[in-house]
Amino acid sequence: MKAVNKVDGRAIPLGLKNVDTDVIIPAHYLKTISRIGLGKGAFETIRAQPGNVFDDPEYTGAPIIIAGDNFGCGSSREHAAWALNDMGVEAVIAPSFSDIFSGNAFKNGIVTVVLPQEAVDRLLEVAKTDPIHIDLENKVVTTPYQDRFAFEIDDFRRNCLMNGLDEIGLTLANADRITAHERTLAQTQPWLVPVAA
Amino acid sequence: MLDSGSSMATKPRTLYDKIWDAHVVDQRDDGTCLIYIDRHLVHEVTSPQAFEGLRVAGRKVRRPDLTLAVPDHNLPTTARVDAEGNRLPIADVESAQQLAALETNAPSFGIKYIGATDREQGIVHVVGPEQGFSLPGTTIVCGDSHTACHGGIGALAFGIGTSEVEHVLATQTLQLKQSKTMEIRVEGTLGFGVSPKDVILAIIGKIGAAGGTGYVIEYTGSVFRDMSVEGRLTVSNMSIEGGARAGLVAPDDKTFAYLKGRPMAPKGEQWDQAVAYWRSLATDPGATYDKVVTLDAAEIAPSLTWGTSPEDVVPITGLVPDPKSFADPSKQAAAQKSLDYMGLVPGQKMQDIEVQHIFIGSCTNSRIEDLRAAAAVAKGRKVAANIKQALVVPGSGLVKAQAESEGLDKIFIDAGFEWREPGCSMCLAMNPDKVPSGERCASTSNRNFVGRQGPGARTHLVSPAMAAAAAVTGRLTDVRELMA
Numbered sequence: 001m002k003a004v005n006k007v008d009g010r011a012i013p014l015g016l017k018n019v020d021t022d023v024i025i026p027a028h029y030l031k032t033i034s035r036i037g038l039g040k041g042a043f044e045t046i047r048a049q050p051g052n053v054f055d056d057p058e059y060t061g062a063p064i065i066i067a068g069d070n071f072g073c074g075s076s077r078e079h080a081a082w083a084l085n086d087m088g089v090e091a092v093i094a095p096s097f098s099d100i101f102s103g104n105a106f107k108n109g110i111v112t113v114v115l116p117q118e119a120v121d122r123l124l125e126v127a128k129t130d131p132i133h134i135d136l137e138n139k140v141v142t143t144p145y146q147d148r149f150a151f152e153i154d155d156f157r158r159n160c161l162m163n164g165l166d167e168i169g170l171t172l173a174n175a176d177r178i179t180a181h182e183r184t185l186a187q188t189q190p191w192l193v194p195v196a197a
Numbered sequence: 198m199l200d201s202g203s204s205m206a207t208k209p210r211t212l213y214d215k216i217w218d219a220h221v222v223d224q225r226d227d228g229t230c231l232i233y234i235d236r237h238l239v240h241e242v243t244s245p246q247a248f249e250g251l252r253v254a255g256r257k258v259r260r261p262d263l264t265l266a267v268p269d270h271n272l273p274t275t276a277r278v279d280a281e282g283n284r285l286p287i288a289d290v291e292s293a294q295q296l297a298a299l300e301t302n303a304p305s306f307g308i309k310y311i312g313a314t315d316r317e318q319g320i321v322h323v324v325g326p327e328q329g330f331s332l333p334g335t336t337i338v339c340g341d342s343h344t345a346c347h348g349g350i351g352a353l354a355f356g357i358g359t360s361e362v363e364h365v366l367a368t369q370t371l372q373l374k375q376s377k378t379m380e381i382r383v384e385g386t387l388g389f390g391v392s393p394k395d396v397i398l399a400i401i402g403k404i405g406a407a408g409g410t411g412y413v414i415e416y417t418g419s420v421f422r423d424m425s426v427e428g429r430l431t432v433s434n435m436s437i438e439g440g441a442r443a444g445l446v447a448p449d450d451k452t453f454a455y456l457k458g459r460p461m462a463p464k465g466e467q468w469d470q471a472v473a474y475w476r477s478l479a480t481d482p483g484a485t486y487d488k489v490v491t492l493d494a495a496e497i498a499p500s501l502t503w504g505t506s507p508e509d510v511v512p513i514t515g516l517v518p519d520p521k522s523f524a525d526p527s528k529q530a531a532a533q534k535s536l537d538y539m540g541l542v543p544g545q546k547m548q549d550i551e552v553q554h555i556f557i558g559s560c561t562n563s564r565i566e567d568l569r570a571a572a573a574v575a576k577g578r579k580v581a582a583n584i585k586q587a588l589v590v591p592g593s594g595l596v597k598a599q600a601e602s603e604g605l606d607k608i609f610i611d612a613g614f615e616w617r618e619p620g621c622s623m624c625l626a627m628n629p630d631k632v633p634s635g636e637r638c639a640s641t642s643n644r645n646f647v648g649r650q651g652p653g654a655r656t657h658l659v660s661p662a663m664a665a666a667a668a669v670t671g672r673l674t675d676v677r678e679l680m681a
């Protein structure tokens with residue numbers, strides 16, 4: 001996974017509360033065989049509305065989304081995180097996130113920044129005209145106007161994000177323990193290796 | 198490890214504790230353990246993005262020899278080859294894509310693949326035990342929640358999501374926290390016409406669809422000791438419908454007899470070693486469970502569901518319940534919604550309810566014993582005129598061949614059933630076998646959720662014999678009346 005120290009750029013001022021995973025990526029995109037390409041279905045229902053923020057040329061290629069409370073609620077589909085990845089979104093700022101979504105986002109290298117509603121409101125204003133800067137190392141969000149909003153993030157997750165470590169990478173860092181377990185098994189339960197049928 | 202038996206252990210342990218302890222690779226301070234996975238079953242729906250993830254990261258499958266791939270969910274159950282033996286194309290583009298992806302991913306990562314036209318193909322949870330790939334005392338995972346099925350032979354088996362599938366492919370392990378244990382003890386003798394499906398429906402009716410949340414269930418008592426291995430697989434399969442991630446039945450002589458000689462099962466001296474180890478896994482006398490639930494076998498009747506949750510269970514002799522009869526106000530509201538969806542009114546006799554569809558199949562009830570039970574009822578009878586479709590879908594090609602050698606296919610076809618190719622079929626609306634909106638199905642599958650068998654479809658979960666009984670009378674029927 002790509003290491004993330006900071007996310008810098010324009011932010012889509014979505015602002016909506018309770019954006020569920022069905023809104024992020026509708027169910028009819030689930031019968032796919034790839035994580036790539038889901039961006040085209042992302043926020044389909046919102047994009048059907050004329051003048052929506054996603055199709056506003058002002059925010060083309062924006063790496064950040066700013067939303068309201070409870071972002072990513074609903075079904076556990078990991079496709080929601082894949083869709084955001086595919087759109088080029090690297091971070092979401094909101095007052096709260098669903099647990100499952102923030103887990104899925106983390107697994108896919110997306111930073112979820114939790115800030116109080118007042119801070120989110122201020123950032124929604126700034127986002128209309130200026131870029132926003134998320135500094136993961138110092139756990140702070142800043143704007144070109146001296147705004148400075150500190151945020152909390154689990155140390156384990158922050159460390160993984162900053163070093164580009166995914167869960168598989170972390171487990172593989174323990175590969176010698178797995179190998180040792182396999183060696184013991186080969187001695188004690190040799191029948192576990194299936195007979196090649 | 199071989200010292201998992203009772204002799205070395207100081208504290209008495211349950212079957213679950215023993216399997217868990219033998220699979221801990223590493224433990225974090227917060228109690229999360231890295232658990233070794235002995236067996237990984239892979240199907241076409243939840244695996245494509247996992248393989249893609251490996252490819253993107255340049256990773257390999259750590260133990261392809263412990264992994265087995267079989268397509269089942271999307272595969273149509275109609276003929277797969279034409280008269281000349283050529284593969285027939287699959288009409289649904291996305292299903293065809295998922296199937297093609299598995300067909301290339303498995304060999305390119307060195308995984309054994311049982312293909313759509315192979316004799317051994319079938320539903321993953323039928324194929325695993327049947328091939329001797331699933332073994333007692335092992336940890337088994339699959340990207341499908343009914344993986345709990347394999348607990349019937351005494352394996353700790355549970356469903357996982359796509360990123361976990363990728364994690365297991367790459368590392369052969371999973372990060373897990375230990376579950377609590379629940380003993381479900383059923384003592385006594387089952388009454389005439391009562392099958393393993395009725396037992397598990399009665400259990401879920403008692404504990405509720407969330408009753409097992411956070412637990413792994415061990416099924417104990419004379420009913421499970423006396424039950425066939427096929428029956429135990431049926432019971433354990435639906436553990437997840439009671440909220441439990443996994444179910445277990447202690448492996449015993451029946452289990453060993455069932456597995457002996459299966460293609461991928463241990464052979465010779467290793468078999469004897471394995472059996473000795475498996476015997477040591479039974480729960481020690483004096484071990485305690487976090488929760489104990491008991492049922493009296495004599496009180497279990499042929500049962501079925503009336504609503505849209507698997508906990509909505511009544512005996513076939515019962516009535517559609519009045520939502521007001523439930524104490525919990527949220528259950529009252531849910532029951533009313535269920536009845537509206539199901540098109541039923543309180544007080545209606547379950548036996549008066551007409552059905553239009555019959556589905557005998559799914560990983561819950563598509564093994565040979567299930568087909569024999571259904572055929573015994575169908576024999577010499579005809580599917581009723583109001584039945585639009587009656588499907589019998591064997592769980593695997595080997596089950597199908599066995600049934601045909603016993604003449605069961607003929608019994609079904611003569612009665613007016615369709616005899617299909619193996620797959621998940623009408624269990625879930627992902628392939629062409631669906632129940633049309635507003636129509637009603639007596640189904641041997643495991644989920645009666647809204648839309649599970651097709652948008653607007655109405656499902657009543659029943660045993661294979663009860664499904665056959667409903668087919669010949671055209672309504673939900675007490676199979677005992679036909680079993681004289």
Ligand code: SF4
Pocket residue numbers: 269270320321322341343559560561620621622624625642643
């Ligand atoms: S038969 Fe149904 S429950 Fe079983 S694996 Fe297939 S879809 Fe899942």
